[in-house]
Amino acid sequence: LLIQYSKLFDNSRHNISDIVIHNVFNTVPHTPPTSRPHRNPHTHEETQRLIDEFLAAGLIQESSSPYAAPAFIVPRKDNRPGRLVVDYRALNKITIPDASPLPHGEDLLQELGKGYQYFSKFDLKSGYHQFRIPPSDRAKTAFVVSQGHYEFLVLSMGPQNAPASFQKTMCQVMMWGKYLHQVWT
Template sequence: MAQLRDYLHTAVPAPLMDAEVEVVDLHAYIAKLDREFKTQRYDDINAPLLYVRIQIGEATCNALIDCGATRNYISQDFMVRTGLGPRVRRKSQPTQVTLAGGHTHKSIDRCIDSVPVYFAPHASEAVSFDILDTKFDMILGMSWLRSKDHPVNFFNRTVHVRDQNGVLVPCTVPLPHPSISCHLVFAASMRVSIIRDDIEEMGGCFLHALPAHDASSTDSPSDPRITELLDAYNEVFEGPHGVVPDRPIRHEIILEDGAVPPRGCIYRMSEEELSVLRAQLDDLLKKGWIRPSSSPYGVPVLFVRKKNKDLQLCIDYRKLNAQTIRNAGPLPRIDDLLE
């Protein structure tokens, strides 16, 4: 962002007194930016460097692959973001960082041992780091490169690691940082940045109105291949009806010993709410998702107004939840479910 801000300050021609000349210069400047973005001209000093996308806990970053570094390093800022502060320990003997020219840069007396780093789904390794004040979030040096089989191809810009089954899987290698980057921002966040006069959050901003979406184009696709595909899998796009078929696993609510069916009051509703409730009950009965029941268990319902002023049906299960034995099993990882 700093380089982009400096580029904008130096590249924009000084506005002339003639309004027409100023407009012509501005158009030429925007055209120049557009040409640079289309050709992806990489002017950053980081362009030749090779990174891999890694994840530690909930935090992600681009780790620099550096065969000239003898050890692995993590920055102070990224260490804080990952919440690894409590695992930091002091070294008995500080490590001296020596640059390529032979000059000693500084000594490092803090490190973190055996941090689980995810390089791909089902591909994690325990990596130890020295904490170094650097602009890179993470540097993977020879300590990591020679620890296991990590094929690195600088020509093709590919990095592979082995997953839990011993199979080589590719790491995510981000593209080099362009001198002009394109990001999606929301109008609300941009408005807040402008009000706060947050210079660090802004560089150059070009607003473009998206064309209105024509719903009729999606109803009748012009491409015959799309129409053929939709017809072949028409049942996939139909709304579900009836109860869920029998599955190997049947879920149940396990209650505490001696629990009796809770009793609750019926919440009062307005005429609008009663009509919406009747319509939703009729729809659920028609789909077969609910049925009349004489069970001793029953819970009240109520409505909450949504942002678009529609009514959202809510079911009050609080008394039933108070009698339910909590499931102590851990939730599955999202990446495992998507794999």
């Protein structure tokens, strides 16, 4: 079946859906937090490579936002390229928390043990980056590196409400999954 329907799977590095995630950046009244970029000459080239990749993929754009969170590269242990990390701690301090519960691992394992014979798994490559954020929220995602000032067009790692918003969106997208076993039996 996977070979027969292989066109349904996207193997590209970045794939952005048309789904827009809302209510990630609800904040109390505040002055936009700003910071200077972290300086690290050892990661300058890697930072530039990632910025260029993100710009080309439509994940970020140049920004003139009053917000500016510092960003830096975190190296990986397995010699893969590093990943861009934005320090949103100042933004998170002024963000109204989303009280939506995340599923408990024990509940998920209990559900899996209900006698199912076959299991499948979806692994979203850069999952957060597959969902857009509304234009009204983009300024709050702004970050600075020595190369410039940018903002995300998609959901990014770091904002405190990102996990809850991502989970709710995935539940809506996958709601049909509750009934999928009936399709194949």
